[in-house]
Amino acid sequence: xxxxxAQNLVKTYRNGEVKxxxxxxxxxxxxxxxxxxxxxxxxxxxxxxxLATLLKPDSGSATVSGVDVIKHPDKVRELIGLSGQxxxxxxxxxxxxxxxxxxRLYHLGKAASIKRAEDLLERFSLTESARRPIKTYSGGxxxxxxxxxxxxxxxKVLFLDEPTTGLDPRGRQEMWEVIQELVKGGVTLLLTTQYxxxxxxxxxxxxxxxxxxxxxxxxxxxxxxxxxxxxxxxTVENADITKAQEIIARISGTATHTDVxxxxxxxxxxxxxxxxxxxxxxxxxxxPLDIGLKRPSLDDVFLSLTGHVAEEEVKA
Amino acid sequence: MKNAITDSLIITKRQLLQLARVPEVLIxxxxxxxxxxxxxxxxxxxxxxxxxxxxxxxxxxxGIFVQTVAFTLAATASGLAEDMKKGLIDRFRSLxxxxxxxxxxxxxxxxxxxxxxxxxxxxxxxAVGWRxxxxxxxxxxxxxxxxxxxYALSWTGIYAGLAVKDARxxxxxxxxxxxxxxxxxxxxAPTTGMPKALQYVAEWNPVSTMVAACRQLFGLQNQFGAxxxxxxxQHPLTTxxxxxxxxxxxxxxxxxxxxxxxxx
Numbered sequence: 001x002x003x004x005x006a007q008n009l010v011k012t013y014r015n016g017e018v019k020x021x022x023x024x025x026x027x028x029x030x031x032x033x034x035x036x037x038x039x040x041x042x043x044x045x046x047x048x049x050x051l052a053t054l055l056k057p058d059s060g061s062a063t064v065s066g067v068d069v070i071k072h073p074d075k076v077r078e079l080i081g082l083s084g085q086x087x088x089x090x091x092x093x094x095x096x097x098x099x100x101x102x103x104r105l106y107h108l109g110k111a112a113s114i115k116r117a118e119d120l121l122e123r124f125s126l127t128e129s130a131r132r133p134i135k136t137y138s139g140g141x142x143x144x145x146x147x148x149x150x151x152x153x154x155x156k157v158l159f160l161d162e163p164t165t166g167l168d169p170r171g172r173q174e175m176w177e178v179i180q181e182l183v184k185g186g187v188t189l190l191l192t193t194q195y196x197x198x199x200x201x202x203x204x205x206x207x208x209x210x211x212x213x214x215x216x217x218x219x220x221x222x223x224x225x226x227x228x229x230x231x232x233x234x235t236v237e238n239a240d241i242t243k244a245q246e247i248i249a250r251i252s253g254t255a256t257h258t259d260v261x262x263x264x265x266x267x268x269x270x271x272x273x274x275x276x277x278x279x280x281x282x283x284x285x286x287x288p289l290d291i292g293l294k295r296p297s298l299d300d301v302f303l304s305l306t307g308h309v310a311e312e313e314v315k316a
Numbered sequence: 317m318k319n320a321i322t323d324s325l326i327i328t329k330r331q332l333l334q335l336a337r338v339p340e341v342l343i344x345x346x347x348x349x350x351x352x353x354x355x356x357x358x359x360x361x362x363x364x365x366x367x368x369x370x371x372x373x374x375x376x377x378x379g380i381f382v383q384t385v386a387f388t389l390a391a392t393a394s395g396l397a398e399d400m401k402k403g404l405i406d407r408f409r410s411l412x413x414x415x416x417x418x419x420x421x422x423x424x425x426x427x428x429x430x431x432x433x434x435x436x437x438x439x440x441x442x443a444v445g446w447r448x449x450x451x452x453x454x455x456x457x458x459x460x461x462x463x464x465x466x467y468a469l470s471w472t473g474i475y476a477g478l479a480v481k482d483a484r485x486x487x488x489x490x491x492x493x494x495x496x497x498x499x500x501x502x503x504x505a506p507t508t509g510m511p512k513a514l515q516y517v518a519e520w521n522p523v524s525t526m527v528a529a530c531r532q533l534f535g536l537q538n539q540f541g542a543x544x545x546x547x548x549x550q551h552p553l554t555t556x557x558x559x560x561x562x563x564x565x566x567x568x569x570x571x572x573x574x575x576x577x578x579x580x
Contacts, residue, residue, distance in 0.1 A: 052410050077412040088403035092334045101333075104326045105411050107319065133337055149407070 003157050003188035004028040004051060009060035011046050011212075020046040021057065022212035028205075033189040035203030037196065037298070043212040044192035045085065048161045051190065052082045064157050081150030081158045085165060088146060089134055095121060095145050096130040102149045120148040124178065140171030144178060151182075158182070160191045164198060176201055196298030206298075210306045224296045231300070232273055233264040234281075235290040244288075247280045264294070320414035327408075327421025331395075332428065345391070346433050349384040350440045356380065356504060357444045364505065368536070370447055375540060377441045378458075378530035379503030382523055384437060385430055385466035386498055390490035392426045392473030397483040405578070419575055423470040430466045434459060450535030458533035461556070465526055468560040471567040478574045503527045506540035519546045522559040528552030 004027060011021040021043045028034040036044050049055040051062055053073035062069045069076050089098045099120055103113025121130045124144040134142060143163060150158065163179065164172040179202055183189055193199055199206045200220050208216040208223070216223060232252060236244045238261060245263055248256050251273055252265035267273035274293055281288055335342045353376070361372040368374050396419070399405050408418050438446075438459075448455045473490065480486035500517055501507070501524040507515050518524055528539050529552040539549070548555040 049406075054406055054409055074412060077410060080410065082407070082410040084403050084406055088407035090330065090334070090404060091402065092338050093330070094337070097330075097333055097337070101326060101330055102407075102411070105323060105408075105413050105417075107322075107412075 001030045002027045003030040004034075004062075004064055004190055006047065006051060006062040007060055009047065009050060009057045009062065011043075011050065011055070011057050019212055021050075021060075023060075024209065024212055024214060025060075026207050026214060026217075028188055028190055030188050031186050032204040033183055033191060033202055035199035035206045036190065036192040036209055037194070037199045037206050037302075038192075038209040039194055042209045044194075044209065045161055046212075047209075048082070048084075048159045048190070048192060052080055052159050053077055054082075078153070079156050081153075081155035083143075083147050083150040083158075083160050083163060085162045089142070089149060091135040092133055094131050094133055095126050095137070098134065098145065099149060099152070102152050106153045108152070116152055120151060124148050138171070139167050140174055143167065143171070143175055147175075147178065155187065157188045157190070160189065162192055162194065164193070164195065172198075196302065200298055208302065208305055216301070216305050220298065223298065223301045226301070226304075230267055230270060230293045230295055231264045232267045232277055233262060233290075233292055233294045234277065234288045235262045236286055236288050237261070240284075240286045243284055244281065244286055247284065247286075248277065251276050251280065261289070267293070320417060320420075323413040323417035324421040324424060327418055328425040328428065331422065331425030335429070342429075342432070345429065346436045349380060349433060349437045352380050352383070353377070353437060353440045353444065360504070366540075370445065373441065373445045374447070374534075374536055375531065376504065377438075377446045378527050378534060378536075379498075379501075380441075381434060381437065381462050381530060382465070382526045383494075383498040383503060384433060385462050386469060386494045386523060387490075388426050388430060388466040389469045389473040389476065389494055390487050391429070392422060392470045393477035393480070393490050394483040394487040395426070396422060396474055396477030397481055397486045400477070400481050400578070401483065415576055416572055419474050419571060423467060423474065426470050426473075427463055427467045430463055434462060448534035450533060454533050454535065458530045461526075461529065461533065464560055465522075465556070468563040468567075471564060471571055474571040475567050475574060478571065478578050497521060497523050501527060502540040508540075516546075519548050522556065524548065525552045525555040525559065529556045 006027065007025050009021045009024045010019075012019050024043060024047060026034065026036070026047070036047060038044050046055065050057050051064060051069060053069050053076050056070060064076050065079050067075045067079065090101070093101070096117055099117035100113045103116050104110070108116060118127075121127045124147070126141060126145060126148070129137060129141060134145065137145065147160070147163065160179070164175050167175060176198070179189070179191070183202070191199075191202060203220070205217070205219055206223060207214050216226065218226070232248060234244060234248065241258065241261060241263070245256050245258060248263050248265050252267050254265055256263050256265040258264075270293065274291070278291065281291075356376050357373050361376070364372050366372050366375055405418070409415075448458075476486050476490060480489060500514065501521045502518060503523060507518040507524070510518060525548045528549065531539060532552065
């Protein structure tokens with residue numbers, strides 16, 4: 001059964017000037033994780049906001065657990081949890097205050113709200129800082145508290161909009177562990193991210209979106225296959241770059257991609273290509289700093305699908 | 317309906333908790349009006365002749381009370397804008413709660429804060445010679461009246477906060493509105509000294525009618541600028557009630573609609 005179905009969503013801003021969603025359709029099987037992957041401005045947040053009843057699409061339809069998000073937003077709100085790009089909690093209040101307040105707003109009753117708040121604080125390793133104002137929390141702690149706030153009523157469907165954007169590597173790792181733990185509990189998760197690694201780590205399926213459209217969809221492995229097999233990748237001294245490019249181009253038979261001093265190109269013959277390359281480089285008296293066969297990363301997927309690298313778009 | 321009320325009260329409680337966690341806010345929001353009481357009382361009190369038994373402070377206190385509750389506009393607006401910016405509004409809107417709860421809760425919270433501030437100010441006024449002469453009931457109704465005025469203005473603040481979306485900007489904008497409004501009135505000086513056109517504006521200014529109404533309720537006969545025979549000077553209470561209803565009728569539906577449609 002599909003937990004989330006979005007069909008032909010269109011959303012424009014500023015009287016049609018900016019097209020955030022351009023006929024976007026996605027669906028998520030119950031109990032699985034779909035990662036919506038795309039650069040800034042691709043339409044990820046708009047998709048989440050429509051599904052979480054915060055925004056109405058110009059056209060198209062969507063259901064969450066079979067309930068129409070446009071016709072019955074109130075019912076949908078009882079089923080979902082949402083955690084946004086920034087920690088949407090009251091920073092002047094303590095972690096405990098926040099969770100109890102949200103429990104009350106879910107109409108849990110006072111005693112049940114307190115119990116639930118304490119359980120969640122425990123589960124997200126926040127018990128020690130429960131009585132401190134959120135503004136004293138680290139970025140990672142804030143995100144965990146924000147996530148906890150979206151889990152108060154054990155939602156069937158959870159939306160996480162860029163849950164690790166802005167976190168340091170350690171915070172990101174902690175967040176991933178928490179999310180993986182959650183998924184084991186059977187929740188249906190739609191997660192947006194601009195980090196390819198994150199999608200790879202957490203998602204059962206990935207939908208790549210760009211300019212408000214889904215441009216590819218499938219498991220991480222399937223997407224990688226779509227791009228092709230292995231790549232030969234070598235790093236050389238600056239002086240040797242041109243020569244090395246010629247050698248790699250000859251071996252792979254296709255154009256090479258050069259990133260600073262690292263040259264790469266797709267190969268079909270695996271380790272044979274690697275040995276050929278080593279021999280040719282040795283003859284040319286080039287000593288590579290690094291050489292190897294790489295399975296395609298989601299970066300490659302993105303590059304081949306959109307013609308641009310995801311990370312570059314982010315900086316722009 | 318029952319849920320809508322409890323939801324609103326939970327939001328109100330959140331504001332009180334904020335005050336408990338950051339008491340500085342409470343301290344500074346009471347220090348400012350008390351400072352105004354002292355400044356006006358001792359700086360102008362000696363030089364403005366009022367012909368009023370008990371002196372300038374009797375006329376001043378209603379003026380400062382109204383000015384203070386008028387600033388609720390800025391408080392509500394900046395508080396709401398802050399919530400918008402931090403994404404808190406999105407979280408509230410994704411909860412299965414009454415849509416009106418967040419805005420109703422905030423207007424109630426700001427009114428509760430007003431009660432506290434008014435009590436502190438009344439005490440400060442009392443310390444520097446303010447003595448209302450009317451009955452307890454009349455004085456009490458003046459305070460209720462002030463709270464209602466603050467509550468009505470709180471709804472204009474909701475609208476301003478949702479429209480401007482930036483706490484600092486909306487605070488500045490609100491002061492740009494409330495400052496001239498409170499000074500272009502009979503609150504601190506007689507309107508009779510103003511140019512004719514301004515006198516006209518001052519007489520119809522809701523701040524003036526509120527101040528005049530409170531002065532009546534506190535038991536004062538004398539009014540600054542009550543020489544005119546205009547309707548608002550003759551019937552300040554009626555005019556004030558009309559203004560409050562007008563503000564609510566316009567801004568409650570406007571704000572609720574704006575809130576429902578708001579998305580950053």
